[in-house]
Amino acid sequence: GAGVSQSPSNKVTEKGKDVELRCDPISGHTALYWYRQSLGQGLEFLIYFQGNSAPDKSGLPSDRFSAERTGGSVSTLTIQRTQQEDSAVYLCASSFPPQRSSTDTQYFGPGTRLTVL
């Protein structure tokens, strides 16, 4: 079946502009995750959705970052007033819901490379 898809593949923006990144998870996966991959910080967890709720937003680096998920499917990650340090690859993953006593594999999308000039 179809994997996790993300759009756009690449995004170049100017400092101070807002950007929206989109993630379309695997059908049937109720859990969705956003990660950021940058040269300086490596791979960082940003936020986790179970359905449309985000129980853990602790990884969001600042209040310029927000994310939502609608219909238990597509998620958008919004970065307002972008800064050069926001330049990174933003990865989305999805899975079946994690349980306290077990966990399911997270399947990743190809990512969006964001460049802030």
Place this chain on the structure above:
Amino acid sequence: AQTVTQSQPEMSVQEAETVTLSCTYDTSESNYYLFWYKQPPSRQMILVIRQEAYKQQNATENRFSVNFQKAAKSFSLKISDSQLGDTAMYFCAFMNSNSGYALNFGKGTSLLVTP
């Protein structure tokens, strides 16, 4: 907080040979999960292998196997009969079973398989 350390930024191996990638982690938890992900130039992270901490038996997936040493907090990946398509970044990752969702990644090892 858990930390994951991959001490080999780059490695090289000849085709058909065997290579081992190192990973150590630090945690006070007794129940957790460990993963190796592969990221080729296409950027897509692909799960290679996973290990549940409560399982003593080392996980194996075809040419890929792990050496899980819980007491030493070590989780190395062995790739046998290396193939050119194995060229990629390899990330070791830790997940706390209490949360069950956030992967904590190491910095990665860049593996080059040469003909």
